[in-house]
Amino acid sequence: MxxxxxxxxxxxxxxxxxxxxxxxxxxxxxxxxxxxxxxxxxxxxxxxxxxxxxxxxxxxxxxxxxxxxxxxxxxxxxxxxxxxVGMNKRVLQILGRIKKKGYNLSLLSNEIPSHAEFNERHGYYKSFQNVFLSHSVGLKKPDRRIFIHVLHKLKIKPADCLFIDDHVENIATAEKLGIRSILFENTSKFEKDIKNYL
Missing domain, CATH: 1.10.150 (DNA polymerase; domain 1)
Known part of the structure; x- marks a missing residue:
């Protein structure tokens, strides 16, 4: 689940x-x-x-x-x-719908501090209850340790987590740990893919 x-x-x-x-x-x-x-x-x-x-x-x-x-x-x-910088409005709408269903939404991003500060200041992270940034954790994807860190902080098992990313190598690491994953290729496909999990 x-x-x-x-x-x-x-x-x-x-x-x-x-x-x-x-x-x-x-x-x-x-x-x-x-x-x-x-x-x-x-x-x-x-x-x-x-x-x-x-x-x-x-x-x-x-x-x-x-x-x-x-x-x-x-x-x-x-x-x-x-x-x-531009936000994917359709993805934000999907996030809103998922959040209403009661799921915990978290962010895991490889980001340089100046970009992260700008994103935070402009409310780009506001859809997420938890924000995990590489420069704060001291690790970056696809290092398996950053995924283990996230699971530990969220207090969940790998099978209870769904991970969405647009890089194959990040998805591969997550799946090796038993985390369910979706490779983001485009918004329309993602919208269909995520319905299989919710």
Whole structure:
């Protein structure tokens, strides 16, 4: 019996593609190919997403890697996120319907702190009773330990949890632990898929 439903954020609740917008905007601002911006970000992604380095350390190091001044980099990055972030309204409607049925709704997201702070400030997490963010937990998906952490905090067995994510590797880890899962491919398919569990 499903007692809790755990959602990914980016690509599920938040529309996909925001990082591409950011890479493009930073590249345009500084005359750098967006693939280089992406590549340098990925060098720092693991430590910043798991809270091993602070946001200031992240901006400083990324600025050094790109050869740009970090404060300007931070401004264009955050401004682009603020302008480009969009919520999937149909998914939010589905969340509302599920919540009315009495299910515990939780969020499990790999997110850098500055994005998470913006999301929190603008009420993007308000649909969820529990919010588990990689930088706070110190782990990121698909590490099995972050799923075990969530199950422990929710005080539920794997079979009582339904997990929704748009990345195959995250779904694979969850399923190995016995967590029921849905691979989010598009909203229409998700709407049909989730009915099989509720």
């Amino acid at each position: 499903i007692k809790a439903i755990v959602f990914d954020f980016g690509g599920v609740v938040r529309k996909p593609g925001i990082m591409k917008h950011i890479y493009t905007a930073v590249g345009k601002k500084y005359g750098i190919d967006r693939q280089i911006v992406r590549m340098q970000f990925h060098k720092l992604e693991q430590p910043v997403i798991t809270g091993k380095i602070s946001m200031k350390q992240f901006w400083l190091r990324l600025g050094e890697l790109l050869g740009v001044e970090w404060k300007g980099l931070e401004r264009v990055w955050i401004r682009t996120y603020a302008k480009g």
